[in-house]
Amino acid sequence: MKLIKFFIFILFTTASAQTTFNIHGKVLSEGQPLPFANIYIENSKKGTTTNDKGEFILENLKPGDYSIAASFTGYVVQKKNATIEDKDLNINFKLNENDALDEVIVTGTLKAVSRLESPVPVEVYSSTFLKKNPTPNIFEALQNVNGVRPQLNCNVCNTGDIHINGLEGPYTLVLIDGMPIVSGLSTVYGLSGIPNSLIEQIEIVKGPASSLYGSEAVGGLINIITKRPENAPRFFADAFITGWGEMNIDTGFKAKVGEKATVLVGINYYKFNELVDNNNDNFTDLTLQDRISIFQKWDFKRANNKKLSVAGRYFYEDRWGGELQWNKGYRGGNEVYGESIYTSRFEILGNYELPITEKVNFQFSYSDHDQNSVYGNTPYLAQQRIGFGQFIWDKKINNHDLLFGTALRYNYYNDNTAATTTADEITIPSVFAQDEIAFNKKQSLLVGMRYDYDNRHGNIFTPRIAYRYKPTDDDIIRLNAGTGFRVVNLFTEEHAALTGARDVIIEEALDPEKSYNVTLNYLKKLYLKNGMYFTLDTSAWYTYFTNAIIPDYDTNPNQIIYSNLDGYSTTKGISFNVDAVLGSGIKASAGGTYQDVSQTEDSITTDQILTESFSGVWSFSYKNYATNLTFDYTGSIYGPMRLPLLGDLDPRQEHSPTWSIQNIQITHDGFDNIEIYGGVKNLLNWTPNKGNPFIIARADDPFDENVQFDGNGDVIATADNPYALTFDPSYVYGPNQGIRLFFGVRYNLY
Structure with a gap:
């Protein structure tokens, strides 16, 4: 028993x-x-x-x-x-990426909030967006963002800037992880050299954001959010080549350092060393470049999950464009024309959450930019240093979501031009505050103001207000109004002032520009019973500028005249975006923008130069799960824009035609940790020389040795120069690269 x-x-x-x-x-x-x-x-x-x-x-x-x-x-x-x-x-x-627009964003209000709950409309583009049309830098990738256009400023050196809603590049502030370390001289470099594999998302705000970010955030801002080290692969590599001979490599790794630190390292290398002259003007169609960028980001574990992160980047580039027979032995001389730029730049930025009960962060950044360049026989040697620090106190009291901050910005700029007789060095203190009031689940109101003191221009106030109304879970209406300001440093922003034969005329001391903006945004989510859903996003805006500084190419074709506009300028327009998930592996998006950008002086209104009246973008993706193949078709289209001619006899078109860049890509992801992709860029083989007798004026006489002038300095038409032109490469509105194949491989080890 x-x-x-x-x-x-x-x-x-x-x-x-x-x-x-x-x-x-x-x-x-x-x-x-x-x-x-x-x-x-x-x-x-x-x-x-x-x-x-x-x-x-x-x-x-x-x-x-x-x-x-x-x-x-x-x-x-x-x-x-x-x-x-x-x-x-x-x-x-x-898991699939969330197309329902409730991503966490930080750009609009300086704090992490759901995109749907933000009173400020923010557009978010994930790493998947970058993969649909692989590019060697973010600058080129933004051509597929509605209302955003990468603008090349020179046919020879191919430097450029970003236009948002028709406003020139200097009106756009570029941030990295929320820190304003990219400015003026360095905008194009801030958008180059960050490995796309390290980017978590890109946040874009259209319209003034000076009440939070200060000067330069007049037309909008672009915030590049990099991955947190713990979210990145242990090792990654992404490399592609094109039929033109371009080679781009992104690689990196993450590692734990002790028990409390994680480091993420990324390296980008880009090289293009081929002489291409498809338009037969004896000038390079694409600038030759040799670029390396090293990025490192540290995250530290602290008690009570307090934040501490530090990141740094070093960037070096050697680029040149010009006559095909140019080499470095001709650099700075007047025998063979070339534009050669050596750029050395480093950045450091960080975020430290104070070890106190209240949520207070100290954020800091510093950048040092050194440029050694020559444009023909004109040297341009410049240094720019920007230091930035700010404390932010995030506090919630009942239905008030408060944010208070104080900032200090240090700007140093010096160059060898006549416009900078001594180094421009200034420290700008600022304070700002905002209050987001949640009346109920449907309505909230954000009010904010920033005060800056610039001893050159005195007190500067930039208020803003934002109202969000959510009548249903699927509808959001946002009304934003605010002001902006911008302090101009001419030679850091206007490439045309350095290249070509036009004389630069600065008629007066340039005062800060001011802007007043109102934007109405409506977002609609539409869900269908068959699993399909759509997101409709429409905005209308109006911005009014005083003291606008717009380069005058028209008064005298041999000059570029800079002064504060004795009048006003405006930009107004409407845009729409549609994102759709159609089921069966199909996703699509499309957007369009119509805008009117003009200036009024002495009761005469003229359209702004190099500004399109309409534009559109689209993408179409199809994933065939049985074959592990993804097909992407992306494109953009731009309407006519007024171009800078050199006089009445100039035979080039006064307005650009409507033009489009379209791309296709096929990706195979059936192997463990490996993706193989390839496709065709610029399917239509469009280049701006089509329909024009030439693009670069007087390309056969870049030093104007055979140009004759009269007593007033005007060019005389001769048998050798029947159109009365001088050498000028500034007639540019799009890339010179034609159709080309590309092939690449991605590897991720988790």
């Missing part, structure tokens, strides 16, 4: 030990493991996160029915039902 009782006890004990089981599996995104995703059982406190290989395990679960969910910031939550009976279960999740 005792023996029977003993066996019963053993069987009961064994059965009891086997009454709990485990659920394990992986979380994937686009076939790649997704580290640190959240896995949890609904309606319980039980959950876990995936490891660096995307693996998870939920332990000690009793038999029964469960609803398991997987989530990660920026992705759609996926849920699966599971029934445990008498064994462990394996469940895998495949």
